[in-house]
Amino acid sequence: MRAKRQDPPLSPRGTRTRQPGWSREDAVAAFLLAYLSSVTDQFYYLTLAGLGLSVAGFAGLVTALRGDGRWSRADLWRLRNIIQTSLVFVFVALLPVPIFRAVGDERLTISIMSAVVALIFANGLVRAFREDREWPGYARVAALIVAPQIALMLVNVFLGSIALLMFGLLLVLAFPVQLFIRVIRDFQPPTME
Numbered sequence: 001m002r003a004k005r006q007d008p009p010l011s012p013r014g015t016r017t018r019q020p021g022w023s024r025e026d027a028v029a030a031f032l033l034a035y036l037s038s039v040t041d042q043f044y045y046l047t048l049a050g051l052g053l054s055v056a057g058f059a060g061l062v063t064a065l066r067g068d069g070r071w072s073r074a075d076l077w078r079l080r081n082i083i084q085t086s087l088v089f090v091f092v093a094l095l096p097v098p099i100f101r102a103v104g105d106e107r108l109t110i111s112i113m114s115a116v117v118a119l120i121f122a123n124g125l126v127r128a129f130r131e132d133r134e135w136p137g138y139a140r141v142a143a144l145i146v147a148p149q150i151a152l153m154l155v156n157v158f159l160g161s162i163a164l165l166m167f168g169l170l171l172v173l174a175f176p177v178q179l180f181i182r183v184i185r186d187f188q189p190p191t192m193e
Contacts, residue, residue, distance in 0.1 A: 041162065042097055048169055049093035055176045056086035062183050075186070077135075078179045085124075085176040092116060093169060107160035114160075117168040118153035121146050124175070 059082045071079075095116065127132040128142035149171050154166040 041166070044091050044166060045096050045169075046175065049090045052086045052089035052093055052173060052176075053182060055173065056083050056090070058180050059083045059086075062180070063185075065187060075183060077131075078183050082179050082183070084173070085179075087167075088120070089172055089176070092120065092172065106162075110160045110162055110165050111157045113158035114165050114168065116151045117165070117172060118150050118157070120172055121150045121153065125150070142188045 059079055062079060062082075092113075096109055096113050099112050100106060103109060103112070125142055125146045128139040128146075132139035149168065152164060153168050156168065162181075
């Protein structure tokens with residue numbers, strides 16, 4: 001036979017007092033709350049991942065449109081960077097949810113993601129300096145554009161602003177998008193005249 005649950009003792013005012021420790025119901029409620037909670041704007045990150053995958057897919061479209069097989073060095077560089085950056089971005093855009101599940105703190109998740117975005121920008125800057133011999137002047141221009149983005153994301157590591165993180169993620173996606181626009185702008189299919 002099961003023991004009957006005892007009510008907590010009465011306080012001097014006649015109300016029930018809480019006993020120290022967690023009851024089983026409290027523990028289950030806390031677990032469910034942590035499990036069912038989600039990072040703010042989770043849909044935004046999933047949408048960004050889908051957009052990154054779409055941009056990577058545009059590289060296939062570019063390849064199909066260039067059926068003649070003639071590629072300039074610049075076009076090949078752009079195509080490689082569109083694919084590489086877009087696919088990395090897909091995984092980065094999906095990271096907030098598992099990080100939040102692991103740490104359980106939204107502000108810490110935003111700080112971690114801001115550090116990841118800063119590392120992506122820094123990696124892009126390092127790559128630009130490595131390619132400066134091949135593309136003279138590219139590293140200087142990249143540094144002027146990317147250095148403020150790195151600084152903004154590093155500041156956000158301490159601020160934990162979701163708006164700044166969202167802005168940073170959009171800036172990561174902007175690079176392959178602008179490369180795609182340049183490829184399309186320079187695309188000149190043969191015409192029948």
